Amino acid sequence: MPNSLVNPDDSLERQNEKLRIIASALMGRVEQSTDAAGAAYMQFQRAAVLEEEVRARTRDLERALDLLNESNAQLAAANRETEAARSNLANAIETVQEGFALFSPDEHLIMCNSRFGMHMPDIRDRLVPGLAFQDYVSLVSQSRHLSLPDRETPRQWADRRLARHKDASVIFNVRMIQDRWVQVGEHRTPDGGTVILQTDVTDIMRLERQERERILDDQALLIRATLEHLKQGVCIFDRMGRLVGWNQRVGELLSIPVGRFNIGSSFHTIFDRFRNEFEFVGDTTAETIEDWASGMDRSGALSFEIEHLSKRTLAVFMQEMPDNGFVISFTDISAERAAIRAISEANETLERRVMERTLDLEDALAEAERANASKSRFVAAASHDLLQPLSAAKLYVASLEGDGLAKQPREIISKAANALQSVENILTALLDISKLDSGRANVxxxxxxxxxxxxxxxxxxxxxxxxxxxxxxxxxxxxxxxxxxxxxxxxxxxxxxxxxxxxxxxxxxxxxxxxxxxxxxxxxxxxxxxxxxxxxxxxxxxxxxxxxxxxxxxxxxxxxxxxxxxxxxxxxxxxxxxxxxxxxxxxxxxxxxxxxGNAPSRDTVRRGPQNRLLHKIVMLIENDDELRNALTLTMEQWGVDVLPCTDQEEAERLIDDIDVVPDAIIADHQLADGKLGVNAIAALAAIHGDIPACVISADRSAQLVQLCAGLGLPLIHKPIEPDALRGFLSTATG
The missing domain is CATH 3.30.565.10 (Histidine kinase-like ATPase, C-terminal domain)
Structure with missing residues (x-):
């Protein structure tokens, strides 16, 4: 019970009586008015205030104790629930048929069931909570129950396992001793932890192996039946060059009894057989085939043909297999080769007939071209000759016109003048058509x-x-x-x-x-x-x-x-x-x-300054003496210094002798001995740098036009127009 002047358990009457006594005593002290009495009163008043504060603090403490007791009760209940959940989880994972383990986000083992690591009893007792994941992998890699792949060390296995651990989800099979298999599944939890499941899949693997062997047996029978139905002869060799499969057709094609084919027979045994009775067609030799079969030179498949003494021709194809073995197929192509020979003979006959028809057609075409050229020349000559008397007729008709004539004769003369004008227009048009058709129109x-x-x-x-x-x-x-x-x-x-x-x-x-x-x-x-x-x-x-x-x-x-x-x-x-x-x-x-816009037009070339080409040096490469002399004379009249040559060698010697590089080169396309002017221009440019050049030729083919255009060389057709030649020189040396 807390200290108090009034006992709360007393009745109200008793408490009031005590208060009256206290009040009477206090009043008596006050009436005495001494310093000692005043101090006592102040002490009493302070005691009353402290009592009230102590009472309040006591109530707060009591409420805090109540809350603490309630929290303790809730915590105890939560602990009971947690323990129950943990127990339920442990019971649950214990009932799982697979091995189960849970690692924390910081890679430490939290819990596992009794089946986890059951295939490795030598490390089972070391798989306890707190074990680091890296240590777990190291223990597994060193377990004597783990069957490591060929030529792989425990450290290499552990490194490969840790590398796969980086993936979010992993499933793989691990082989144990005594031909047992465990499937390991690894998955991430939402908080970054790791769950590992271990499942014994030995029975499944054995069934799968049995099924695979059965399928392989069925496939072997199917492959055997397929080989026997092929028209080609087939031999299959392993990577050691030993015979592992064949069909009867290969014996028929190679004329080798089937009894001579035995499992394990070497490639050389069979090869020596048909090498003596067959001849190789083409560039393939026996040494090439032996090197390929021995693996010395297998850059790709090998294909060749062999021909029997009886004129049977076989196509042979040797192809490498994934296991470094190889397969050889033999195909009888005798009929195809006979057909090709027949077609070749027919083609030769047809080519002769086509050649004869082509010659006839060329003769006819040449005759037509001559007739067309003759027609064009005739139209041009006739048009030109008719225009002169026509012009005279127009002058005569014009002289008859005048005001003194009557209306009717004047109309007749006007109609005659119109008719003559129409004739002149028609003749001019025919002349234009003739020029355009002849291909000699100058542009x-x-x-x-x-x-x-x-x-x-x-x-x-x-x-x-x-x-x-x-x-x-x-x-x-x-x-x-x-x-x-x-x-x-x-x-x-x-x-x-x-x-x-x-x-x-x-x-x-x-x-x-x-x-x-x-x-x-x-x-x-x-x-x-x-x-x-x-x-x-x-x-x-x-x-x-x-x-x-x-x-x-x-x-x-x-x-x-x-x-x-x-x-x-x-x-x-x-x-x-x-x-x-x-x-x-x-x-x-x-x-x-x-x-x-600066390109020289026809008028510019004709009327330009006479000294524009004065003392310009031009290399002329032309093997025709008359044309070379004519071109030299023409250009010298323009003030050009011409260096005439017959071929590239003479041009190079001339430049070396005078030690002067020309301002321009003019080269005929067809030089002596089949040499080309474009090659001479390129050779001089390679020695002396880029020199303006053009090609002259009587060849008007599209091929030559495309060649010169591709090389950036102007092309001037023969007969050469002086204006065109002068235009090139003015542009090249201006």
Whole structure:
């Protein structure tokens, strides 16, 4: 019971009585008013306050003790539950048929059942809680019950086991002594621990082995049956070169009795048999085969043919197997070889017949080419000869025109003049067609102003368009292109003339669209349009869009000239047309760049300064004496210092003698003794560095064009145009 002036167990009356006595005593002390009495009162008052604080602290302590007792009770209950759970877990893992072990996240054994490590009784008593995982692996690797793989030490086994421990989940089989097997499964827990399960799989492995042996026996029977059904003869040898399998067909093909084939027979025994009775076809020798079979040179499969004295031919194929053994197959290809010989004989006969037909065809083609060339020369000569009297006739007709004539004669003279003009146009067109067809048309590529060209055509054809009531519009382009000015003008003139001729009303529009590196010049009209089936036909000779047109409107040669000229210049030509709405012809021309704008045009070459090539040194390699002399004389008239040579060796000696590197090289493609000019240019460049050079040749084949283009060498065809040659020299030495 705590100390107190009033006993709480007393009755209220007793407590009140005590309080009155205390109060009376206190009042008496106060009335005495002495220092000693005051101090006593203060002491009493302090005692009362301390008593109240002690009482409060006592209550707090009592509540804390109650909470502690309650917590102890709960802890005791939790400990009982934990022990029960641990006991249940231990009982549970003990009932597991497999060996079970749990390692903590820090790789130490927490618990295991009695079956864990049961296959290794020599280490079983050392598998206790607290054992480190690395020590566990070391114990297993050193157990005498573990059957290590061949040539593997316990340390190597332990390192390989620890390496697999890094994986999150691992399952593998471990072989024990007395042909027993344990499957080990290792898995990670959520907190990073490790669970290991050990399962005895000896019975499963034995059943699997028995099944595998049964399957192997079945497979052996199946392989044997398969070998016997093959058309090829087959021999199988192990890595020691001993016979382990064969079929009857191999004996038939090699003419060896089946009784001579025995398990374990060496490869050399069989090889010596057919080496004496067969001959090797090709480069394969007996030594090559023996080296391959012995393993000295097995870089790949070996294939060769052998031929029997009876003309039987066998194809032999030797292939290495995964176990370093090898298999040999023999295939009878006698029928195939006989067929090949028959086909070869037939091919020879066919080749002779084809050669004869080819010669006949070449003769016919040469005759056709001669006839075509003769036709082209005739058309060119006839056109040129007819233009002179035609011009005279036009002058005579023009002299008859005047104001003094009556209306009817004046109309007749006008019609005659128009007829003569039509004849002149037709002859000019025939001459153009002849030049283009002959392949001798000269092309001089230079920078051409599209605006200047179109303005000239507008002035030329504008009156004709106005006479028909058409609105002819030529849009300004502001671009320059790379083309032959004469042919490009003729192309656009024909397209524009056709557009005006076949458009009855509306307008004709000419403009250009700038592309990435080209310009597409377009001619639009509002004419009747061209039906799609006829769009391919209109580019033929003497094909007109309007069949009812008179000869005065042309003979249908304009678009034929356009197509040939575009092909010659390599300018793509396109056509779009819609019946009843009009037609668009377009020609795509390369855009002139700043560098290409400096390329010499035909006029520049002809009218340029006479001293531009003065004292330029040019090496001329040409084996034809007359052509070499002519080219030398021509270039010397331009002020060029020419070094004439017949071949590469003479050119090298000449450069060494004068000790001067030329400014440019001109080499014929075909030199003496089959040597090529491109090789001479390359050889000189290898010695003296890059020198501007070009190739001259009468060969107009696409192969030569591609060769020179690939080497970056200009090509000038024979007969050589002086303008083209001078243009090259001006560019190369400028």
């Amino acid at each position: 001089h590529v230079s920078t051409v102003s599209v605006d200047l060209l179109l303005s000239q055509l507008r002035d030329e054809l504008g009156p004709t368009a106005r006479a028909k009531g058409l609105d002819l519009r030529v849009l300004r382009t502001g671009v320059d292109v790379l083309s032959d000015a004469t042919y490009l003008r003729r192309i656009l003139q024909n397209l524009l003339s056709n557009a005006i001729r076949y458009t009855d009303n509306g307008r004709v529009l000419v403009g250009a669209r700038r592309l990435k590196s080209a310009v597409r010049i377009e001619v639009w009209d509002t004419g009747p349009g061209i039906p799609e089936p006829e769009q391919e036909q209109i580019f033929g000779e003497f094909q007109r869009l309007n069949a009812t047109a008179s000869a005065a409107d042309g003979m249908g040669l304009g678009l034929a000239i356009v197509e040939r000229a575009c092909a010659l210049l390599k300018h793509p030509l396109h056509l779009r047309s819609e019946v009843g709405r009009g037609t668009v012809f377009s020609v795509t021309v390369p855009l002139a760049t700043r560098d290409s």
